[in-house]
Amino acid sequence: MDFILGFFTPILIYALIFALNALLPGRWVTGYVNKPNSEEKMIYHLNGFPVFSILFLIWFLFGYFDVVPFDYLYNHRWHGLAGAFVLGTVFTLGVVLPYPPVRKSFFKDLFLGRIENLQHWGGRVDAKMWLYLAGATMLGLNALSFTAHHWILYREHASTGILLSTILIIYFVIDYLIFEDVHLFTYDLFAERIGFKLGWGCMVFYPYFYSIFLWTTADLPDPQTPVWLLAIYVLIFFVGWILARGANMQKYFFKRNPGKVFLGIVPEAITNGDKTLLVNGFWGISRHINYLGEILMATGIILCTGYPTLIWPWLYPLYYVVLLFMRQRDDDKRCSLKYGELWKTYVKKVPYRIIPYIY
Numbered sequence: 001m002d003f004i005l006g007f008f009t010p011i012l013i014y015a016l017i018f019a020l021n022a023l024l025p026g027r028w029v030t031g032y033v034n035k036p037n038s039e040e041k042m043i044y045h046l047n048g049f050p051v052f053s054i055l056f057l058i059w060f061l062f063g064y065f066d067v068v069p070f071d072y073l074y075n076h077r078w079h080g081l082a083g084a085f086v087l088g089t090v091f092t093l094g095v096v097l098p099y100p101p102v103r104k105s106f107f108k109d110l111f112l113g114r115i116e117n118l119q120h121w122g123g124r125v126d127a128k129m130w131l132y133l134a135g136a137t138m139l140g141l142n143a144l145s146f147t148a149h150h151w152i153l154y155r156e157h158a159s160t161g162i163l164l165s166t167i168l169i170i171y172f173v174i175d176y177l178i179f180e181d182v183h184l185f186t187y188d189l190f191a192e193r194i195g196f197k198l199g200w201g202c203m204v205f206y207p208y209f210y211s212i213f214l215w216t217t218a219d220l221p222d223p224q225t226p227v228w229l230l231a232i233y234v235l236i237f238f239v240g241w242i243l244a245r246g247a248n249m250q251k252y253f254f255k256r257n258p259g260k261v262f263l264g265i266v267p268e269a270i271t272n273g274d275k276t277l278l279v280n281g282f283w284g285i286s287r288h289i290n291y292l293g294e295i296l297m298a299t300g301i302i303l304c305t306g307y308p309t310l311i312w313p314w315l316y317p318l319y320y321v322v323l324l325f326m327r328q329r330d331d332d333k334r335c336s337l338k339y340g341e342l343w344k345t346y347v348k349k350v351p352y353r354i355i356p357y358i359y
C-alpha cells in the first residue's frame with residue numbers, strides 16, 4: 001500500500017499543478033516564438049509562482065496538522081521516482097507518437113520530439129511552460145521534504161549548510177518562477193521539440209536529479225562547515241546568479257525594447273540593417289556568461305551541504321558543464337546560420353564562449 005501511495009504521489013502532484021496552471025488566473029504574455037505557419041507570436045498564460053506557493057502551502061499545512069509527514073517525499077523517494085519515471089515515459093509516448101515523423105530515425109524522434117509547441121485552450125496551458133513549472137515545483141517540494149528529513153533526524157544538531165543549500169535551491173526555483181516570462185526567450189522554447197528530452201527530462205530528471213545533493217546528504221550528520229566557508233559558498237552562488245539573471249534580463253529587455261537601459265548599461269549593438277546583436281554588458285564579457293552563472297550557482301549550492309569529497313552532489317554542477325558546453329556549441333552553430341557575417345563580427349569582438357580569458 002505504501003509503495004502504491006508513494007508511486008502515485010508525483011502523479012497526483014503533477015495533476016494538481018496542471019489543474020492550478022489552467023484554472024488560476026495568470027498573466028497573459030506575448031512570447032518570442034511564432035505560431036505555426038504564421039508571423040503572429042504565441043501567447044502564454046503564466047502563473048508559476050502562485051501555483052508553487054499553493055503547493056508549498058499544502059505541503060506545510062499537511063505536515064503541520066500531521067496529515068502527511070513533512071518528509072514524506074524523502075521516505076518515498078524511490079517510489080516517487082518510479083511513479084514519475086512511468087508518467088514521464090507515458091507522457092513522452094503520448095506527445096510523440098500522434099505526430100508525423102520529422103527525422104529518419106524513430107528513436108531520435110522519440111528523444112528529441114516531433115511537435116515544436118503544443119498549447120490547449122488558447123494558450124491557457126502550454127506544454128513546455130507546464131513541464132518547466134511541474135519540474136521546478138516538484139524539485140522545490142523534494143528539496144523541502146529531504147531537508148525536513150534531515151531536521152527530523154538531527155533537530156538542534158542539524159547542519160546549517162544543508163538548510164542553507166535548501167534555501168538556495170528554493171531561491172533558484174522561485175527566481176525561475178518569478179521571471180517565467182524571460183524563459184520564453186530561451187533555447188528550449190525556440191529551438192527544441194517536445195519529446196523524451198524535454199518531457200521525461202522535466203518530469204523525472206529535473207526534480208529527482210537536481211536534488212541529488214540533498215538525496216545523498218540528508219541523512220548524514222552536520223559536517224561542521226565553518227561559517228566563513230559557508231559565506232564563500234553563498235557568495236559563489238550569488239555571483240553565479242548575478243551573471244545568469246543579469247545576462248538573461250539584459251537580453252530580454254533588449255529583445256523587447258532595443259533602446260532600454262538595463263542596470264545603467266546603455267545597450268550597444270552591432271547590426272546588418274536587419275538583425276542586431278548586443279555586444280556590451282553581460283553579452284560583452286563572453287558569448288554565454290549566463291551558462292557560467294548557472295554552473296557557479298549549482299556549485300555554490302552543493303558546496304553548502306558540506307561534503308566536498310562526496311562525488312554524488314558534484315554530479316549536479318557536472319551535468320550543467322556537459323549540458324551547457326554542448327548547448328553553447330549548438331547555439332553558436334544556430335546563431336552563425338541565423339546572423340551570418342554579423343555573428344562573425346560578434347565572435348571577433350567577444351571571443352570567449354563561456355569563461356572569460358579561458359574558454
Ligand code: NDP
Nearest residue numbers: 185186187188244248276277278279283290291294331335
Ligand atoms: P541564451 O539565453 O543565452 O539564448 C541564446 C540565444 O540568445 C541565441 O540563440 C540567440 O537567439 C540569442 N543571442 C545570443 N547572443 C546574443 C546577443 N549577443 N545579442 C542578442 N541576442 C543574442 O541561452 P539558453 O536559452 O540556452 O538559456 C537561457 C537560460 O536558461 C540561461 O541562463 C541558461 O543558463 C539557463 N538554463 C538553465 C538550465 C537549468 O537546468 N537550470 C538548463 C539550460 C539553460 P535569437 O537571436 O534567436 O534571439
